[in-house]
Amino acid sequence: MGQEKYIHCTINGIPCEVVEGSTILEAAQQIYLKIPTLCKHPDLVATGACGICIVRVKGMASLPRACTTPVEEGMEIITHDEEIVNVRKTVLELILSTHPNSCLTCGRNQSCELQQLASDFAIRESAFAPFLPNLPVDRSTGSLIFEFDKCIKCGRCVYVCQEMQGVWALSFLNRGMNTRMAPAGDIELAEAPCVRCGQCSAHCPTGAIIELDETAEVWQLLHNPDYHVVVQIAPSVRVTVGEEFGFPPGTNLTGQIYAVLRRLGFDAIFDTNFAADVTIMEEASEFVERFVHDKGILPLITSCCPSWVDFMEKMYPDFIPHFSSTKSPQQILGVLAKTYYSAKKNIDPSRIKVISIMPCTAKKYELTRSHEMYASGYKDVDIALTTRELARMIRQSGIDFAKLPPEKADSILGEYSGAGTAFGYTGGVMEAALRTAQFFLTGSKMPRLEFAEIRGLKGVKEASLNFNGKEIRVAVAHGLGHVSDVLERVREAKARGEILYHFIEVMACPGGCIGGGGQPYGITNEVRKKRIEGLYQDDRSQKVRCSHENEEVQELYRSFLEKPLSEKAHQLLHTTYHARPIYRR
Amino acid sequence: MQRIYLNPAAVSHPEMKKFVDGLQVENDNLILALHAVENHFGYIPREVAAFLAERFRIPMARIYEVITFYHYFRTKPPGRHLITVCNGTTCWLFQSEKLLQMAHEFKTNLPEEKQREVSIEEVRCIGCCALAPLAYIDGQLHPYLNAEIFQQELEKVISCEDKA
DSSP states (O other): OOOOOEEEEEETTEEEEEETTOBHHHHHHHTTOOOOOSSOOTTSOOOOOSOTTBOEETTOSSOOBTTTOBOOTTEEEEOOOHHHHHHHHHHHHHHHHTSOSOGGGOTTTTTOHHHHHHHHTTOOSOOSOOOOOOOOOBOTTSSEEEOGGGOOOOOHHHHIIIIISOOOOOEEESOGGGOEEESSSSOOGGGTTOOOOOHHHHHOSSSSEEEOOOHHHHHHHHHOTTOEEEEEEOTGGGGTGGGGGTOOTTOOOHHHHHHHHHHHTOSEEEEHHHHHHHHHHHHHHHHHHHHTTOOSOSSEEOOOOHHHHHHHHHHOGGGGGGBOOBOOHHHHHHHHIIIIIHHHHTOOGGGEEEEEEESOSHHHHHTTSSGGGGTTSSOSSOEEEEHHHHHHHHHHHTOOGGGOOOOOOOTTSOOOOHHHHGGGSTTHHHHHHHHHHHHHHHOOSSOOOOOGGGOSSOSEEEEEEEETTEEEEEEEEESGGGHHHHHHHHHHHHHTTOOSOSEEEEESSTTSGGGOTTSOSOOOHHHHHHHHHHHHHHHHTOSOOSGGGOHHHHHHIIIIIOSTTOHHHHHHHBOOOOOOOSOOO | OOOOOOOHHHHTOHHHHHHHHHOOSOTTOHHHHHHHHHHHHSSOOHHHHHHHHHHHTOOHHHHHHHHHHSTTOOSSOOOSEEEEEEOSHHHHHTTHHHHHHHHHHHHHTSOHHHHTTEEEEEESOOSOGGGOSOEEETTEEEOSOOHHHHHHHHHHHHHHHHHO
C-alpha cells in the first residue's frame, strides 16, 4: 500500500492535518465542523450543484465550494463569517422561491434537510417571487411518490439511480431553470426501468421522493373486529427502527418491537426471520439438488430481494433459469399464516390479514408481483409498511416505545435462528444457506457458521469453500450497480462451458436490507456498519444458529409441508419468473 | 442474450431499425447519429431512441438527457411549416422577442386544423448576427426583419398553399 501524504491547512485559525486529496468539507469534518450541504451526500461523488457549502480561502477571489475544492498545502480557510452566512442565506432563499410552502402536509416534515437549513438560517420571509413548475405528481409505482415540485435539483436521486444502482430509471431532462429529474421522455416511473428499490427516496434531501404511506389502511384493519390481523417484522427492522426514537444505529430492539406491535392491537406477532429459515430450507435444498444431483443450472442465484428480481426480469432475463424459485420470506410468512396457521388455530383465512414491516419500498410491489403471491387463495400479504411507516404508527399511538419491556413473538411462526436474522445484511442469505447446505451435504452437526470473506461493505465479495473435498465457489453482490460485473463474467464463463460460481447472492441496496430504501433517513457507510454489527450480535446471541435446527420450522415440515421441495412446498413456497420489457412505453 | 432496451412499440417499426442499423457513425458519436436521425425523420422518434440505445449499448435515459439538453433536437414531429426565430443576444437586442410573439399570434389566428401544421421554435444564435434580427420560414432565411416584413413573409408561405 502506498504511503498516504499529509498536508496542512488552517480552518478558522485551527491547524489541521489532512490526507492529500481531501476536500475542504472532509477536512472540516475532522475538526468537528459541519459545513451545510444539500447536494453532497457521503455515498455520492460531489457535483457542487447547490452552492450552499461555500467557504472563504485566503488568496482566492471568489468563495469556493467546500465539497469540490481539495485542500492545498498552507491553505487558510474560513467556514463562517457575515458574508458567508449571507451568501448561504441567499442560496436558500433562491431554492425556496421554487419550492412549495407545504411543509405541514409534506412526507418529510421534520426530516427534511432543506427545512432544517431554512430553520437554522432563520429564513422568515420569501425574498424572491415564487416560481413553481406545477408538474403532476407521479404515483404510478405504488411504492414511491414522486412530487417534482419539491425537487431542489441537487441530483442525488439521478446519481443514485444511474451510478449506484445502474437502473437508469431517472435522468436529467432539459437544462438550466427547466432541468427536471424524470424517466426518459414523457412517461411515468412505472413505465420506466424503475425497480422500486427506493434508494432515491433514502437519499432525497426533501419530500420530492417519498414512500407511499399506508399506515391509515393498517389502522383501519386493526379497528375492524372481524379481522384477525397478524404482523411480521423483517430481519433488519429490529436494528434500525430505534434510530427514529433516538437510539444509536444498530440497537437491537426485537423484544420492544414485539411489545409495541402487541399494544398497537395486532392479534399475533410473527417474525419474518422464521420465514427466512423456511426460505433457507427450500433454497439450500434447491442448491443441493443442482450441485449434487445436477437437477438444474448453476450458479444458483438468490431471489429474496424484489428489486433484484424485477431488475433481473428486465435487464437479465437470460438468467431466469438460475434463479432460486423459493419465494421471499415476506411472502412465505404470508402464505403460511393463511394456510398452516389458519388451519392450526382454526381461523378462516378470509378473516386473516397479514401486515409486514419491511425495510423496503419494493416489498409493496412484491405483494402483487404475480398470481403466485396469492397461493393461499387470498392475497398472501395484505399490506407492507416500511420501517419509517412503523415509526409513524408508534408515534401516532403515543406509546413510549423506548421504555417498553421486551416481549416474545407468538408461536407458531415466531421462532427464529441466527441464520434467519442474517437475511438483513449483505452476505447474510449466503451465510445462512451455507450453514444449512453444509449440513445437507456433509451431515456435519458443527458446521462453519461465519464466513468473513463474504461479510463487509465491499461491492462484490467472493469465496472458495471446501465442504468434504468439494469446492464451492460463491459470490455476493450488493448495490445493483455491482451486479452487471458479476453477471457479465458468469455469462462469459458460461459461453466457454465453465461454471464460474456455484451460488450467487444479490441484494439491491448497498449493505443489504439494513440499507433499504424504507429505512430511517441519514444512511452512510458508518450507519450501515453499525446496523450490520447489530445483526451480527443478534445472530451470535441465538442458541440456534442454523435454519434446519429451528424447532418451529422442523414442526412445520413434520406436520404440514412434509419435506423441503415437496409438492405442497412447491405449491405454496415457490414462484416463477418472466422476462419483462425495460420500458413499457 | 444482450440487454434489451427495446419497448414493444419499437419492434413494429422495422424501417426505423433499418435506418439505425445503416447509420454510418462511430459508435461513440451519439450526437452525429442524432443529427442524422433528426435530418431524416424531422425529429427523434421514441422507437429510434430505443434502437439507438440498443446499438450503442447505452441506457435510453442517457439518449433523452442529450435530446432534451440541446434545443435543436425535437421529440415530436414538426408541423409541415416550421418557423424558426433566432433569439440569440444580437437578435434579441433587435427585438426578436416581438417576432416570436408575432409568430405565435399568427398561428393562433389560423383555423384550427391549420394550426396543427405550424411549428414554432426558438433557437439560440445561428451565427449570422450581421443579419439580425432573422428567422427561418420553412428553411428559407429572412434577414433584417421588422414586424411588417415578417407578417408578409408568414402570409406568403402559409396562405400561398391555401390558394393552390
